Amino acid sequence: MSAVERKRHLTVTGRQIHIREESEKDQRVCPVCGERGLRVLKVTVATHVPEKFWSHLTEGFYFCSNPQCEMFYFNNVSKTYFLKDEVKTRFGLKERQPPRPICYCLQVTEEMIEREIIEKGCCDSLEDIVAFTKAGTGKWCLTTNPSGKCCREYLGLVVDKYLQMARGTSAERAVRSVAEQLKQPMLTIELAVDGMTCEGCEQAVRSAIESLGGTALSVSYREGRAIARIPVSVTVDELLATLDSMGYRARTERVTRGT
Numbered sequence: 001m002s003a004v005e006r007k008r009h010l011t012v013t014g015r016q017i018h019i020r021e022e023s024e025k026d027q028r029v030c031p032v033c034g035e036r037g038l039r040v041l042k043v044t045v046a047t048h049v050p051e052k053f054w055s056h057l058t059e060g061f062y063f064c065s066n067p068q069c070e071m072f073y074f075n076n077v078s079k080t081y082f083l084k085d086e087v088k089t090r091f092g093l094k095e096r097q098p099p100r101p102i103c104y105c106l107q108v109t110e111e112m113i114e115r116e117i118i119e120k121g122c123c124d125s126l127e128d129i130v131a132f133t134k135a136g137t138g139k140w141c142l143t144t145n146p147s148g149k150c151c152r153e154y155l156g157l158v159v160d161k162y163l164q165m166a167r168g169t170s171a172e173r174a175v176r177s178v179a180e181q182l183k184q185p186m187l188t189i190e191l192a193v194d195g196m197t198c199e200g201c202e203q204a205v206r207s208a209i210e211s212l213g214g215t216a217l218s219v220s221y222r223e224g225r226a227i228a229r230i231p232v233s234v235t236v237d238e239l240l241a242t243l244d245s246m247g248y249r250a251r252t253e254r255v256t257r258g259t
């Protein structure tokens, strides 16, 4: 072995990793990326690794929060390593594909935040996102969040990312439509909808409601139902005609007026 070659170690499932020298001197340093990890309690690690590995657990684990790094939990003293695909829980910032969980207590994913900010355009601050999704308001982070701490810090990063993407015309449009909705009385319409067969249909119905300046409070193809909130300036018939034109036959079951 040459001097520059890193030592090889095995993870819990026998995958080979190359250990950085500095992690042997400082137990806080991630052996793969060299960034400093977050100390996590054994109870946190136990929640996220498969039960068959519980016998490997001691105190003294760290969590690598580096989004680019495949290391998840490491203990440089006992030389116990869990890579991200050796644990049960997905950590949103380390993932490229949905679902990317952000708030574990209230089950909020990056995709939900993206939808609020980019598609619905109804949130333009971290406070809005917290109010709409309840993200970051849970109390069980110690065990639910693999990092063992509250998601608020990550939540801030994710919200910032989408707010930056939303700047420009879509953000202006978003602010305008929120302002419109605030000053107009709204109707809440409960609908029975025939013709929805999948999540794509749900999305289509949602878009139809939003195209009329409304909000889809819920849409379910399994139940064949939707609840829409639309400005009173849009008639119920207009909503039904819009859905009909897309191949969904809807009947109103209940209409309530409110702001």
Ligand SMILES: [Zn+2]
Pocket: 030, 031, 032, 033, 034, 035, 064, 065, 066, 069, 070, 071
């Ligand atoms: Zn790392």
